[in-house]
Structures are given as structure tokens and as C-alpha cells.
């Protein structure tokens with residue numbers, strides 16, 4: 001009876017999620033929480049295994065949730081990859097449930113030399129937004145290739161390693177290009193004000209100063225006090241900040257109200273800092289996302 005129940009559940013699951021019905025039941029499955037890591041893992045495995053990404057495109061990694069069916073998918077994965085360091089607050093309990101079912105898991109953020117927040121309410125706590133530094137994504141690719149080869153049955157280790165090497169090379173080129181592009185911004189203009197503290201790693205890598213954030217926290221789930229906003233406006237004036245960078249997955253309203261009420265001359269620019277766009281959008285992949293953001297930051301700071 002138990003087996004039959006499980007079978008029925010799998011059939012219903014395949015019907016509900018669609019797109020997987022044609023996948024051979026023998027195909028190993030890697031489940032990934034965020035869409036950025038989903039893109040990275042897909043680049044590494046190609047067709048060697050099925051990659052299931054839980055977070056929708058344009059969603060907020062701090063708050064997205066999963067369905068009961070997706071929670072089940074996590075608990076039956078061959079490998080579960082998550083960002084960690086407190087990023088995916090809405091799915092952490094399901095990650096813990098998968099661990100309890102002995103699913104091999106990789107918390108990428110803890111293994112790429114994580115930094116602590118230096119500013120705001122979260123100062124001293126680990127910062128999960130490591131993907132804003134491509135060099136750390138190279139480190140993530142290396143460790144994910146190892147974990148995939150170790151834990152996912154049926155993958156060709158040679159293919160996985162070759163794909164990981166080729167992708168790491170593209171990431172290294174991205175890093176070199178970004179360093180060159182950002183270095184062209186005069187040092188006094190290399191200043192960042194963002195929706196929340198999302199660019200600590202990017203600032204560290206490419207020598208930006210983080211002036212502040214509208215939500216002075218590491219998560220979008222917090223909110224600013226009026227004195228937080230008043231001191232941010234004062235910092236924006238002091239440092240002559242020309243642009244506030246918000247995230248496309250969050251409403252820009254707070255930034256726009258701040259700018260109009262404070263009477264400051266600042267543009268509000270939307271970046272894909274936390275989530276990929278749709279496949280036909282400006283940031284369908286991690287590489288495209290970083291290049292789009294770079295040009296938008298340069299544009300914003302030259303205004």
C-alpha cells in the first residue's frame with residue numbers, strides 16, 4: 001500500500017509540475033533553491049542530470065516559498081544545493097527536512113570564504129550575497145563540480161569537470177571585464193546606495209564605497225525607521241551620490257518616495273541584483289545579469 005501511495009504521488013507530481021513527465025525515471029535530480037545558483041548548476045551539469053530550480057525568475061530570494069510538492073521534491077533529491085548563510089528564509093525548514101531524510105546538501109555560501117556585513121543592522125553577521133563577486137562564483141563552480149561528481153549517480157565526471165572548467169573560464173573573463181569597466185569610474189563616484197545591503201562583495205572586489213541602504217539590513221524583510229531614512233539622505237548629500245540602485249524583484253516605491261520627499265537629485269535604477277529575469281529579459285543568466293548590472297551601475301554613477 002505504501003508503495004502504491006508513493007507511486008500515485010509521483011504521478012500526480014509529474015502532472016502538476018509538467019515538463020518532467022518525459023524525463024526518464026533513471027535520471028538523477030539536483031534540486032537548487034535560487035535561480036542564480038540554478039543557472040550555475042545547469043551550466044556545470046548540462047544534460048548529465050535533471051536540474052530543478054525552486055525559486056521563480058524575478059522573485060525575491062529572501063521571501064520565496066515552495067509548495068508541498070516542491071518540498072517533497074527537495075526531500076527526494078539526489079543533491080540539494082542552496083545558497084545558505086540565512087538567504088532563503090522561506091525555505092530553510094524544508095532544507096532542514098531534506099537533511100533529516102539524508103539528502104546530500106551543499107550550503108554554497110559557507111564554502112566560498114564568506115564575508116560579514118560591515119554596515120547596518122546586520123553588521124557582523126554573515127552576508128549571503130556572494131554572487132555579486134564573480135571570483136567567489138568561480139570557487140562555487142569548483143566545489144559544486146566536486147559535489148555533483150561525488151553524489152549524483154550516472155553523471156559523466158569527465159564531462160562535468162570539462163563543463164565546469166569552461167564555465168569558470170567565462171566567469172574569470174567576466175571578472176576581468178568588470179574590474180576594467182568599474183576602474184574607469186572616478187574613485188569619488190564609486191559609491192553605492194542600494195535597496196538593502198546586497199553589494200558588499202561587489203564593493204570589496206571592485207573598490208566601491210557602500211554609503212548606505214534604504215533598508216539598513218541584509219534582508220528585504222526588514223524595514224527602515226524614519227531616523228534611518230534621515231541619516232541616509234544626509235549621507236547621500238555628503239557623498240554626492242548620483243543614483244540609488246534598487247532590485248527588480250522589489251517595488252521601487254520606497255526609494256522614489258525618499259527621493260521626492262527629501263528633494264534630492266538622485267536617479268533610481270533597477271538592477272537584477274538578487275534574481276534572474278525571464279528568459280527573454282535583460283538578465284536571463286548569471287553572466288548576462290552581471291553584465292547588465294555593470295552597465296547600469298556605470299550609467300547611474302555617471303549621471
Ligand SMILES: [Zn+2]
Pocket residue numbers: 062129196197198218219220274
Ligand atoms: Zn538580498
